[in-house]
Amino acid sequence: MRRVIGMDIHRTFGEVVFWEDGRLRHGGRVDMTRTALEGFGKSLLATDEVIIEATGNCMAVSRVLSPFVKRVVIANPLQVKAIAHAHVKTDKVDAGTLASLYAAGYLPEIWTPDAATERMRRLVAHRYQVVRHRTRIKNEVHAILHAHLIPKCPHADLFNVGGRAWLARQPVPDD
Template structure:
């Protein structure tokens, strides 16, 4: 299993991969539908994607969920608290890294939408 963490902003997502205990930066993916589809095509059914709930989370989840085994939407407040409590030892700390150290509750795209309303 590979964990793919997305740190989502308005127009791009920073990507990090956690596989076999090794964290590596994965660059950026644009958030337009065609860009997300191109990124999603590189993912597989054994991948688990983790991202924070934001205004465009539901649209991102709708594109990614057909390509991966699981999409986990993390509560931004919990992620922030975990990040603040953790000593950062690497230059990259993303949702994938945080999830590996503290699994968060899984949410469906519907509950993510309700949370952001």
Template sequence: MQYYIGVDNHKKFSYMSVMDAKGIVVKEGRVVNTKEAVNKFLGTEYTQNTSAVLEAGRNWTVMYDWLEEELDEVKLAHPLKVKAIADAKIKTDKIDAKTLAHLLRCDLIPEAYVPGKDTRIVKNILRQRMFLVKLSTMVKNRIHLIIDRHPELKNQIDPSDLFGKQGMEWLKLVTLPKEDKRILDEELDLLNYLVEKIDSSNSWVTQLGKDNPNVKLLMTIPGIGKFFALLIANEIDNIKRFRDKNKLASYAGLIPSVHASADKVFYGRIVKHGNKYLRWALIEAVWPAIRKDLSLREYYESLKQRKGSNQAKVAVARRLSVIVYRVLSQNRSYIVNYSGCPHNRLAEAVN
């Protein structure tokens, strides 16, 4: 007998619904999120000839790994697509688990990609470093805000060098009102702590990706250094899962929203769905990329004049995603082929 298990996974517990091949629920109930409780629910009867499905959500990897050890097959469902297929006005854990089991039995699960365990571990390490970098940027912005409250100080230091060696010394000694000085000192302490943590993570990151050929290929692209290459390579994982360059751009959330009615089509801001880590890496790589690559620089400047700097930056990030796709799918380095107008002739990796 074939069995299908729908799992509505939550932080502390999950609701499981076991269904047979005829669509009859043979067992269901709430299960505490521990490996022992899951194994007790499955017993020996529901481990053979059994497949399960759960939606991608908060810490789905824990439940997925537990089930994968015990069952023949485990699928990860795309939550937005499941909602589109089986949306309901009445929503409970019991109904959600039963719906997932039904979709699995009918082979209607819209699957989300599941990277391997090693890739997931690397992604967590890289995302932690990215989190620290974002925090340090927030702290730097707060320090800028404090200095901007005192216009008389602007001529004393170059704002672009505020966090260099000379700028940091100036921040320690600058004269401010008592309250602002105390806030500034606290921000500097926090920034120094974050910089220390980022530096310690660098040695950790450098050990990653040594045997990954995709990292070396990505580092040939302008603007993509070791960290960005590692992040992009692991967030993409297998380039073959993307049918073309547009699918990768969509996955990165670098395509515009579209509103079409009759013969009128309107393009808006970039979509909010997609891999935010991959999108962040490609957008952050724009500035070093346009400094190093003349074709990308002129492409950026051309769009900036017509559409503004923000849209130009996103457009270059989209172009970088195209280059990434070509480099990985064709398994070759990026080759600059600039001659004349770059808007008409991209680097060879894009053609």
């Protein structure tokens, strides 16, 4: 007997629905903690397939549940929304939709990276955020100079050694 488990995951809990031979059965809620997910994973069969949507914590949920089941599939939420038009939208309905679409072969899933690729993605994303933050701060400094009618820096880069020395001599308010 084939079992597909749909999980509508959120920050603090996941709603579980079992699809078994074309029938849906509510499985309750699981807390989104490692301990609770491991306990849930131990209650599953090695032949089960778990379906979740791509969210902020889906990779962590996938890593915890993967050792206990045949497969954890991460669905593309935008494509799932386009396929499944539910008039009633609840967590149970969403979890059941995920399980039913997968069981029917209609689930649009995303590619799941290996651990090394996932780590590299996190590093690249963090670097991108740091660079954006640095750019915002530099733009803010330029705006302060402009607001106080201070002419353009004579150095090629306001933020190299010469530019910072010039900046320190400019008459700007302490705040």
